[in-house]
Amino acid sequence: MYDLNELKTFVSVMETGNLKDSAQALGVSKSTLSRRINHLETVLNQPLLRRQANRLIANEAGLQFLPFAKKMLAIADDGLKAVEDLKGEVTGKLTVYVHNILIRGWFSNRMFEFLDKYPGVNMEVKTGNNVSQGSSANDVSIWVGKPTDEGLKAEKIGQLTQGVYASPRYLEERGEFTHPSELNQCAWVDMIKNDENSICLDNEKEGRVCFSVPDSRLIVDQFTLHVDAMIRGNGVGILPHYLVDMRARHHADSLVNCLPDWRADPMPVYIQYPYGHLPKKLQVLINYLKEESQHFY
Template sequence: MHDFDELKAFAEVMASGSLTRSAQKLGLAKSTLSRRISHLEARLEQPLLRRQANRLLPTEAGLVFHRYCQDMLKLAESSHEALAELREDISGTVTLEVHSALARGWMGQVLDTFMARYPKVELTLRTRDAPPSSLNSHSVHVCLGPMPENGLHQEPLGRLTRGLYASPSYLSQQPLLEHPRDLADHPWIDLLNTTQDGLLLHHENHGNYHFYPPRSRLRVDLTALHLDAIAHGKGIGLLPHWLADKREAHHPGELTPCLPNWQPAPLPITLLYAYGYQPRRVKALLAFLRQTMPRQWQYNEVAA
C-alpha cells in the first residue's frame, strides 16, 4: 500500500527537478522530503531519481512509476471530492459550451432556471461551434452535426431538422419555386460556407437532388444574423425549423418555407463530456439539459 505523502513528494520533485524548490512548495523541511523519497524507493526496491549536475532526473523505473503515481493521486483527489460532495449542497464551478445555433434560442431562455435551481453553482457559458478534442471533468459541450470519435463520451440528445426559408415579401416578387434547381436563380444567404460542398435535398417521391448554391454575396457567422438576413428579404437560406417557428411566433409573417417537401438530413445534437467520475454539479447540469431539450429536437418528433 502506497503512502500518499510519499507519492506527492515524488510527483513534486519530478515536476521541479529540485529537492529545495519542492520542499518550499510543499512546506516541508528538505530532510523530510528527502526521507519520503527514500522510503518510497525502499518500498519499491528500485531507485526512482538520480542526480545530474544540479538537477534530479528520473531513472527508467522513475519514468514508469511516475505515470502510475499521477493516476493514483488523481484518483485519490477524485474520491475525496466525491465524498465531500455527499456532505454538501450541489456547488462549485462548471463550464458549458454550446453550439451558437442552439445558444440563443434554447440556452439563453433556460439558463435562469438552472441558476435558480442550484444557487451555489457558478456556471460559465460559452458558444463554440468546433467540437472539442478534450474536456475536463467539470465541463460539458453541446455539439451540432456529425461527431467523429474523439475520446469523449458522446450521448445523443436529439436531432435538428432544417428547411429552406425566405421572406414572403421577397417571394412575392419572384417566379414560383417548383424544384430545387430553381434556387440557382435566387440570392443564397450562407451561414459561413456551411453549404459550400452542396446541399443534398430529399423528396419522398422524387428521391435526392444535390443542390450547389450560387456564390453568396452575404456570408455570416452568427445564426441570429443569418435568420435576420432571410427574414428581411435578402434571399433564401437554410434554417432549423425550430428556430424558424420561434421567429414566426414573435414576428408573424416574416418567414415562410420554400419547397417544404424537399428536406436535408437532420443534424444530430450530441452531449459531450469526459469519461469517468462526474461531480454532482456536472450530473445536475446533464440532467437539466436532457429535461429542457426542446420537444422539436426529440427523435420521436422527427419521425412523426
C-alpha cells in the same frame, strides 16, 4: 505559501498579456491584480514578468513557474470537486459551452430553471460555434453538428430538422418555388460551405435531390447574420425549423418555408462531457439537459 488567487492572476496574465483583459476575465480591478502579482513575486523572491510595450511578458523565472502554477490550480480544483462530491449535494461551479444556435429559446430557459432548482450551483456559460472552443476545458458542451473531440464522451440528444426559407419580400419579387431544381437560379445566403459544396433535399414521393450551392455574395458563420440577411431579402437559404419558430414568436411571418414538402439534412445535437466518474452536480446537469432535449425536433 502560495495564494490560489495569486496563482490564478499570474496564469491569466500569462494568457492575456495584460492586466486589463485579466481584470475583466477575473472580475477584479487592475490594481488588485497588480498587488497579487507583486506579492507572488515577493514570496518567490524574484520577478516573474517584464513589461514590453503594452504587454506583460514572462521572464525566464515566469516561464519556469507557469506549468507548476497551472498544476497547483488543477490539484486545488480536483480537491474541491472531490469534497463537493462527498457531500452528495448539487453545489459548486459548472462551466458549460453552448452552440450559439441553442442559446435563445432553449438553453437560456433551461439555465435559469436549473439555477432556480439548485441554488448552490454557480454556472459559467460560454457560447460560440467554433468546435475548438467546446473543449475539455468545460464541464459540459452542447454542440450542434458532428463532434470532433475524441477525448470527450459524446451522446446524441436530438436533432434540428431544416428547410428552405426566404423572406416574403424576396418571394414577391422573385416568385414562388415549386421544385429544388429552381434553387440554383436564385440568390443564395449561405453558411460556411461544406466540403462537397452541395445541398440535398428529401421528398416522400420524389426521393432525394442534390444540387450545387449557387455562388453567394454573403457567406457567414453565424445563424443570426444568416437570418438577418434572408429577412432583408438577400436570398434564400437553409435554416433549422426550430430557429425560425423561435423567431416567429416575436416576429411572425418574417420568413417563409419555400418548399414545405422538402426536407434538408437535419443537424444532430450532441452533449459532450468527460469520461469516468463525474461529480454529482455534473451528473444532475447532464440528466436534466437530456430530459429537456425533447424540445428539439
